[in-house]
Amino acid sequence: MPVYHAPVADTLFVMNDVLGLERYNNLPAFAEVSPDVLEAVLGEAGRFAEDVFFPLNQSGDREGCHRAEDGSVTTPKGYREAYARFREAGWGGLSAEAAYGGQGLPHTLAAAVNEFLSSANMAFAMYPGLTRGAIAALQLHGTDEQKQLYLPKMVDGIWTGTMNLTEPHCGTDLGLLRTKAVPEGDGSYRITGQKIFISAGEHDLSDNIIHLVLARIEGSPEGVKGISLFVVPKFLPDASGEAGARNSLSCGSIEEKMGIHANATCVMNYDGATGWLVGEADKGLRAMFTMMNEARLGVGVQGLAISEIAYQNAVAYARERIQGRSLSGTKAPDKKADPIIVHPDVRRMLMTIRAINEAGRALILWTALKGDLFHLSDDAKEREAADDWMGLMTPVIKGVLTDKGFDNTVMAQQVFGGHGYIAEWGMEQYVRDARIAQIYEGANGIQALDLVGRKLALNNGRAIQAFFAEVGAFCEAHRADERMAPFTKGLKKGLNDLQAATLWLMGNAMTKPDNAGAASTDYMHLFGLVALGYMWGQMAKAANDKLAGGETSDTAFLEAKLATGRFFMDRIMPESSAHLARISSGSTSTMALDAASF
Structure with missing residues (x-):
């Protein structure tokens, strides 16, 4: 049976020692966020994830959601009760504004809690996760x-929320959508069309479901310039604001999916449903991109979350499974064989997963803090820099952490050998669940194109130049520190490769756009390597400073942190050279065959 323990200590290390959240106590949301409060909230969130969400993960996957003849959907056994406990505990409103009943805490803290819940039960955590995105768009x-x-x-x-973009004939290219909106003359619209792949589109967890739906108003321009957003509730609010008459929308079917079976992924039919415009017409x-960007960061968290629980189970198995003897001599003389965790190739897999998880967690929390600063800081320059970081990192976090998350679950499954292929052990579910994160909220190839095609050149390259300057300054500041040399040397080499790749794109992408397309995924992963390496540099500095200060209570934790970081620099960061080589090879061989030759 699988196990899960929320990584509270690792999260607290990042928040307290790397980010130094106490420095931001002058900001409203951070005023009460002391280390003691952080520890209390994260500890309770970890227990909730372990005790309430996690026990339903395998059973929910096996049972799935079921649609009745009337279009209603039933979630797996235990989900309604668990969701009620989630609501009562107030986890959904952790970072929401107090004016609307939330607790007004930083989004950084909510991102950490989201990781715990998604590790424990990704399909379940999607229900409140989608609601948070809808809240952000409406707000x-x-x-x-x-x-x-x-x-x-x-x-x-x-009440819960969804986002409705995709149609049977169009996904990323939203300009092709056919869902139409007809004005009624009273401020409302009649929405008609079909949407597919709608996560949490219909279920029995809440009293109402608030759909945010993209549609084209009659007479609006074709393409993306004529798309509007509408709020279309399942039940129309009555005069008192409660759920009233049923709207003209329904779940036509539940998609039969590879994973996340406990989340109802629906085909939604809108048959003249009543909706109201959100924001400006044709804008x-x-x-919707407010919600999309929120969702993309949330999907990056899912990539980390599934990788983390897969790692924990692979470690537990590797400690117990005995097979063969260590190459360097017997390690368990009282047994007929040694535990497989002594074998270098098993260590390679476990260390790779661990090194990416720990840096990925730091990158997510670092970026979540930037989001808080963008919304809360009264310093215009700080808000601008935070917004630049968020724009640059959103496709990287979504694309890289979900690609790595899937790779890591497969590696963790490999640790189990044949048992990893058997459902009882849980690993095959993690592989299936992780796969969707690379696809939805914009497939990862689209994230790479967004980074290369839009984000690099935005504001004359202000964001990417600031990133280069920040990482370069960090390397220079610690160049003479022998304790930091294992980290700064590898990081500087990766930064040099990223700068060379950026210059190559500047010189070769405009005249031959296919060069940008062929390079984009490698560029995104090269960027991700440097961003993760920068996080390892920051964590190494924090760990070294604590050790130098004589904090012996955490010595084993801190030394393990440094050892993991050195593995990242030795064995993962050198991949930057391969990415640069592929980028600078251009698109000629990629595009050489005509379509008929495939």
Whole structure:
């Protein structure tokens, strides 16, 4: 049977010692966030994930969701009760504004809690996760009336939310969408069309489901310039603001999926459903991208979360499974064989997963803090820099951490050998669940194109130049510190490769756009390596400073941190050279065959 223990100590190390969250106590959301409060909240969140979400993960996967003839959907056994406990504990409103019933804590803290919940049960955590994205879109783009009507109940969790973009004939290319909106003359619209792949589109966890739907108003331009966003509730709010008459929308079917079986992924039919415009007409993509960017960071968290629980189970198995003798001599003389954790190739897999997980966690929390600063800081320059970081890192976090997350679950499964292929052990579910994160909320190839095609050149390259300067300054500041040499040397080499790749794209992508397309995924992963390496540099500095200060209570933890970081620099960071070589080879061989030759 699988196991899970929330990585509270590792998260606290990043928040307290690397990020130094106490430095931001002048900001409203951070005023009460002391180390003691962090430890209490994360400890309780970890226990909740372990005790409430995790026990339902395998059973929910086996049972799945079921649709009745009337279109209603039932979630797996135990989910309604667990969701009620989630609501009562207030986890869904952790970082929501107090004005709408939330606790007003930093998003950085909510991101950490989201990791724990997603590790424990990814399919279940998606229900409140989608609601958070819908809240963000309504909060930024909704009218005051819409905010007052929907947000308190969505923050409470008694109403949940979704996003409806994809149609049978179009996914990424939203300009092709056919769902139409007809104005009724009273401020409402009639929404007609079909949406597919709608996570949490129908279920029995909440009293109402608030759908955010992209549609084209009659007479609006074709393409993306004519798309608007509408709020379309499952039950129309009555005069008192409660769920009233059923709207003209339904779940036509539940998709038969590879993984995340406990989340109802629905085909949604809108048959003249009543909806209301969110934001400006024909400006729906701007509003929807608020939700999309929130979701993309959340999906990056899922990549880390599944990798973390797969790692924990692989470690537990490797400690217990005996097979063969160590190459360097017997390690368990009282047994007929040694535990497989002594074998270098098993160590290679476990250390690779661990090194990426720990740096990925730091990168997510670092970026979540930037999001908090963007919303809360009264320093315009700090807000601008935070926004630049968020824009640059969103495709990297989504693309790299989900690609690595899937690779890591496969490696963790490999540690189990044949048992990893058997459902009882849980590893095959993690592989199946991890796979979707590379696809939804914009497939990872699209994330790579977004990074190369849009984010690098934005504001004349201001964000990427700031990143180069920040990482370069860190390497220079610690160049003479022998304790930091294992980290700064590898990081500097990776940064040099990233800068060379960027210059190559600047010189070769404009004249031959296919060069950018062929290079984009390698560039995204090269960027990810440097970003993760920078996180290892920051963690190594924090660990070394604590050890130098004589904090002996954490010595084993800190030394393990440094050893893991050195493995990253020795065995993972050198991949930057291969990425650079592939990028600079251009697109000629990639595009050489005509379509008929495949």
